[in-house]
Amino acid sequence: MASTTLLDLPDELIHNIFLHLSASAAANFGQGSKRLYKISNTASLWRRWCREEWRYWEEREDRPIPDYNLHSTTQWKQAYADKVIQDKRFLTIFNDLLSTQQNRMARMHDIVEDFSYDAKDMLVRQLHAPHDADDVLARRYWSGVILELLHRYKAVQTWNKMQYQDYPPLEEALGAFDLFIQGSSSDFELEVLREELDDLAHAVESSDPDWRDKDYIAKAVAISKYLREHNLVGCSPETFSHMRYRFICHVLKHPTDKSSIPMQSVAIFCCVAERLGVKAWPCNFPGKIHAVIESSYGLSIKDTRANHTIPDGVVWMNPFENDEILTEQTMRDMLDQMPHYNTPESQYSCLTRAHTRALVLRNGVNIIGSMQFHRPSPGWETPNIAFCALWGLITMSQVDAPKSRELAVRHQHWLNQIVNWFEGYVQDGLWLDDALLFEKFVLPMLDGAEAKARLASVLQQIRVADANANPVTPRDERTSLVKHKVGQIFRHVRYGYVGAVIGWDPSCQAGEFWIQSMRVEDLPHGREQSFYHIICEDESLRYVAEENIVVLQEDPSENLLKLAGRYFKRWDQENKVFISNIKDEYPDD
Structure with missing residues (x-):
């Protein structure tokens, strides 16, 4: 009986052998012959190895985030090689950071700015360094510090993009608050928030056998009822002040208590509705925020902006409190009872879709107000809460401040407050890693030579101190x-x-x-x-x-x-x- 060699096997079986190898072993194995080399370059193999090795990818101009779709045009082998090179560069910088106290902050900033999320997988691995590692405590600590900085950096970047466009989606804009305070935990990303809302939308649709036959109003009511039945909207008066209810991901991810304040209730409702084809958005209604719902057909609110009228078919809901549909007349009657909301322009502004930027601003004000007027919730006493709220406020008010004297005054107050906090914490040797955020985002916001010079001086002192070696204290x-x-x-x-x-x-x-x-x-x-x-x-x-x-x-x-x-x-x-x-x-x- 003639013996069978490896190369006698069909390509499909050899491909399966490659699947059981690591990428480096497969690359070496592929050097055995031209046929093996060709099989080893199969895109599906390198896509699999990329997916197994890395979870996080930073979108760059020369390399979009890889698409794991079977018909993706991503050059998987090249993407794998690029990530390996990046990981080696990261480890060199990170090991240098561990080896000396000098230039630690500068190296942290290099990692966050040069690598961003391309470094996150390596940071997570360092965060879980084995117990027998020679410098296990240092690796875990500094990787955690950099991860926290990276999360804050991504949150501020997200908000900064919104200054001149109504981007990103609402859940990401509000989720940035959660990302800012997430710390070094590696299990939260904005993608987690998107998946939670996708699952909710699927659950709503699956729970109603007549879903496809409903009109847009009936669908909106069904969504609100489902969320209410599963305790995903509203909260009791006794717990209204709980800080956790102001953070959308902490609402959705909590295993038992998913209560939320009006802002988060309406946001969850609208995000689920959008996924189910219902045109619903938070509106600028004063006090308790409402959702405005448009017909799938006919004129949109934006089409009638010039004459401040509301098209036929538009309705409103307050998912925080109930599942009732509210008419235009009902909404106007409520506005008539409030001062400053009795003109066509002011009422139109209250009844139409709110810019995402305004909603982030509103959420930041809610957080600050809760800290000022309510006793801190257990576990939520950290100054990072106010810090993240101030970041949201200064970035969201930057563009609109010149258009409103009142907002300009508030913007300047928030800006002075966050700078004063930063300077105070710097004096105590804390928050030095946030120098990158203040240098990149706050410094350009400051008006006046004196204010800019003051912050620039503090940032320069931080960099000089970081670059200088600490004095040596020997035993003598x-x-x-x-x-x-x-x-x-x-x-x-x-x-x-x-x-x-x-x-x-x-x-x-x-x-x-x-x-x-x-x-x-x-x-x-x-x-x-x-x-x-x-x-x-x-x-x-x-x-x-x-x-x-x-x-x-x-x-x-x-x-x-x-x-x-x-x-x-x-x-x-x-x-x-x-x-x-x-x-x-x-x-x-």
């Missing part, structure tokens, strides 16, 4: 009395909090005001004892006298482990200390 005769080392964890003698040593001075180097206010001279050993820079479990940075430190021989908490990556490589379980990653500053610890 001058520092021989410093008892503790970088990496040790301790408990404060008096206040009981736990932290880790990230630096030290042979004597107190704080300013005289701090020394007096902290009553350092009242300590038994005063200011001449060693003082230690500390990172605490609550994320605060402190300066502690040696006599107030009791070194612990126990494992750090999960929160301290998470924060420790900023200064340390890993936790040494045997010696109960963190391994320093700031040797350039404290070489002997």
Whole structure:
């Protein structure tokens, strides 16, 4: 019986063999013959390997986001090669960032600006670095910091595109708020939001066997009823102030409580309606926002803009409260009861489709108002909430501010507020990574030479500090009395909090005001004892006298482990200390 060789097999079977190989192994295997080489270049193979290796792609002028459709024109092998090269470049920059404190911020900015989402898969992998990696804590920490910056950068980019066009879709514009505060979590993208709404639209249509026979008004009512039956619109008065209800993805993705405020209720209704062919949009109605619904045929509202009239067939709904259809007369009667809304122009503006930009602005105002007038919801006390709202407000009001004196004043107030916040946090050594956002987006917004010069000066100071190496503090005769080392964890003698040593001075180097206010001279050993820079479990940075430190021989908490990556490589379980990653500053610890 004659033996069968590999090349005796049909192309289909050899193709299946390639499917069980990695891309690099397949490329080597393909060098065996011209026939193998031809099969190894099959687009479906490289499409599969691209899909297996990477989830995130940045759309670029010279390379659109790959289309996984079977009839895609994407050059898959070239796309794979490009991503491999990009990943190697990313790792070089990222490893340099880990190796020294110098130019860390600059390298973070390079990753975000040069790679954007092309770096996200690699960042996610670093975020889940194996426990036995030599610098596991540093890799996880810094990849998380860059991921958070990348998410904020994408959110601000999304809003910035909307200044001169009614783009992107409503769910993406509102979803940018969620993206801004998402942190380093890798499981949320705007695509997740689109998929949730797609699934909802499919569920609505599948639940009604007579769906195709309904007219546009009956379909709108059916959508609202379905959302209400599944608790996807509205909320109780007792929970109205919950901050989570102001973030559309946090509403849709919550496993049990999907309550929402009017803005999100109407947005969800309109996004589902759009997917089902119903022409529905949020309108500018004051107070509780409504949805305006047009007939699929006949004149559209935009066709009658010149004479401020509403075409026949247009109706309204308030999905937050009920499933009722409201007529034009009903809506005008409500407006007649409100001051400033009794002219044809003002009423037309309230009853017609709102620009997406105005809706983002409205949501930002809702968030700020909730923070000012309501007690913070548990888990939503972070200043990032107000920070993201201010970003939405300044970007959305930039274009329209010159057209309205009132909006111009508010825009300037919001702009001053976000700059003041940034400067304050910079003084505390926080939010330095956001220098990129302020340099790229806020600086051009500022009017007046003085305001621009002030922010430019702060940004320049940040860059200079980042570029300069920290002073080296060796162990020598001058520092021989410093008892503790970088990496040790301790408990404060008096206040009981736990932290880790990230630096030290042979004597107190704080300013005289701090020394007096902290009553350092009242300590038994005063200011001449060693003082230690500390990172605490609550994320605060402190300066502690040696006599107030009791070194612990126990494992750090999960929160301290998470924060420790900023200064340390890993936790040494045997010696109960963190391994320093700031040797350039404290070489002997």
